[in-house]
Amino acid sequence: MAHRTLIRNSSIISVDPAIGNLDKGDVLIEGKHIRAVGRSLDACDAQVVDGTGTILMPGMIDTHRHIWQTTLRNIAADWTLDQYFAGVRGQLGEHFRAEDIYIANLAGAYEALNGGVTTVLDWSHNMNTPAHTDAAVEALKASHGRFVMCYGNSNEEWLPVSSLPTSQDVRRVKLQHFSSSDDLVQLGMALRGPQYATKEVTRDDWALARDLDALISVHVGDGAWGKGRPVEWLMQNGLLGNDVICSHCNSLSDDEFEMMAGSGCSASMTPEIELQMGHGWPVTGRLLKVGMKPTLGIDIATCNSGHLFQTMRTVLLVERAWAHDRADRTGTTVERLPVDTQDAIEFATINGAKALRLDHRIGSITPGKEADIVMIRADNLEMVPLNDPVGAVVLAGHPGLVDSVWVAGRAVKRHGKLVDVDVPRVLGELSLSRDHVLSKAGVAPGERFVPAPYEAR
Structure with a gap:
């Protein structure tokens, strides 16, 4: 029994x-x-x-987090998005060994569980070798949490704007690591999309993901990088659908939200990072206006906390502030708040489950x-x-x-x-890993490292 x-x-x-x-x-x-x-x-x-x-x-559900960056926690506390690309992608990412990916993913997974986040879409885009990928998957499985491990690219493949194709090694990864749809860790694809890869590569990436029947996550509308109508291009090329999660969406045009809603795709907001790095204002109200269900993510540990309590508060307060500002500008007052705390709980639970196509299994306390x-x-x-x-x-x-x-x-x-986690050992190994990565990049631990903005290739 x-x-x-x-x-x-x-x-x-x-x-x-x-x-x-x-x-x-x-x-x-x-x-x-x-x-x-x-x-x-x-x-x-x-x-x-x-x-x-x-x-x-x-259990709370995070629909957008780069867990491998746990090693770089708070290093980007005062960076813009372009400085992030220059520092993390241009200077640090290439120095991660497979064992660095493993301990970062393990520590980041434990951080999520410790804060009540039981499911994470892991945007794993530092797959520098097959060994890096294996380490990423094995660490997530070892944590006993629930994850959609979205296979991304190597550091070199990700440097925008990229003309390099996604590695076909993902086919081996699916066969070796993802044999059952009932497992806690499932395969997804983290695709660069039309903002960060060429159009030809983007079409090929989508074809690969759909051939593997993998959930797709893509950045769109994140600040200046996202003002070229990426969602319209995706729609015109038949790449939107209910297997796609569009992350951020801050700088999209209003009609692009209608396109997303019409296609059945989902959206993930990471408000703290979006506000800090210049992506734009969180799009809670814009999603709700077209009938979409907002979901929440942490995004990056390089300049953010790792729990969704703060994210719920940020979304709630920003949307309320917008409502009060609109009312003040018209000489009125807000009679009913546009988003309430029950809404915020749903953003962090059942909405995320639906976006990950897991709402038949998780997202609510429901018998069965x-x-x-x-x-x-x-x-x-x-x-x-x-x-x-x-x-x-x-x-x-x-x-x-x-x-x-x-x-x-x-x-x-x-x-x-x-339960059954040697936290001091994990933290010790994570610190040693940090020392290795920073030393290889010529950065001293504890120094104020502020890179020059990234210049697109």
């Missing part, structure tokens, strides 16, 4: 309209699935987890779905009294309050600590 876990007496944010939010509710996990959600559930043979003083919510669940402590100075659990999570949540995390029914964090 499958192992059973009963989480009892928690405040549940189900993100399932049929269940709603429950106070003092229970969740029964059987094997890797959610068996029941309700009050006073009977499961005498289950391991009981006391949820008193906690909030349960679905896999048990990707986060337990947040609410018996503390940040949360008590718990007047509004949804508002508390979005406005006051942070990784330090994440008590427990389950992925497909497996506990990967309990009592505030990752």
Whole structure:
């Protein structure tokens, strides 16, 4: 019989309209699935987890993160997008060994899980050799989190604007590492698109991805690089569709949002990076206007936190600020906020699941779905009294309050600590890896490294 876990007496944010939010509710996990959600559930043979003083919510879903850059955490704290291309792509990326990719992905995966992010679309675009790719996949699998590992390019292939084709090694990668559609780690493709590769290469990249039946993620509309109507070109060439996630979208024209909506593709926003690096304003309202469902991502650890609590807050506050500004300019006041905290929770959970084509498995606390669940402590100075659990999570949540995390029914964090993870060892290996990469690039650890802006090839 499958192992059973009963989480009892928690405040549940189900993100399932049929269940709603429950106070003092229970969740029964059987094997890797959610068996029941309700009050006073009977499961005498289950391991009981006391949820008193906690909030349960679905595992959060990050639809755009470059996990390999965990090694370069905060190095780009004061960089623009062009400086990022010059520093990370032009100076640092080529010096990553396969073992550097492994420890970066492992540490970055653990960071996500520690903060309640159970699923990540990993935009893995430093595949300098087949060994680098194998290391990236193996690290994600070792973490026991859920990932869509989007195969990108080598550092040399990515330097924009590129005329180099994507390596056919991805075919070996699929056969060797992705044999089952039920595995926690699935294959996707991180494509450069018409902004960062030639048109001919972009067509070939798309054909390769679709031949592999891989989910496609592509950057569009990120600042000045994205003002050449990339979505229109994708539509004209038959490259949009429900297998495509368009990331950023900030500098797109209004009609390009209509094109995305009409094609059935999804969109990922990474608001903190977009605001810092000049991509443009987060496009929450523009997506909602055309009926699209916003999703959220961290993007890069080089100048960002690694958790979605802050991202939810940023999206919420920016969209509200826009509403107040529009009202002020017309001499009126806002009567109803355009985006609420429940919306933000959905951006970070079920919307992401739909974009990744995984909403039949994850994204809500629903019987029959896999048990990707986060337990947040609410018996503390940040949360008590718990007047509004949804508002508390979005406005006051942070990784330090994440008590427990389950992925497909497996506990990967309990009592505030990752399960069976030697954190000091991981951090030590990550620091040594950082020392290697920086030394090879001629950068001293701790120095203020600010590269000159990148010049397109």
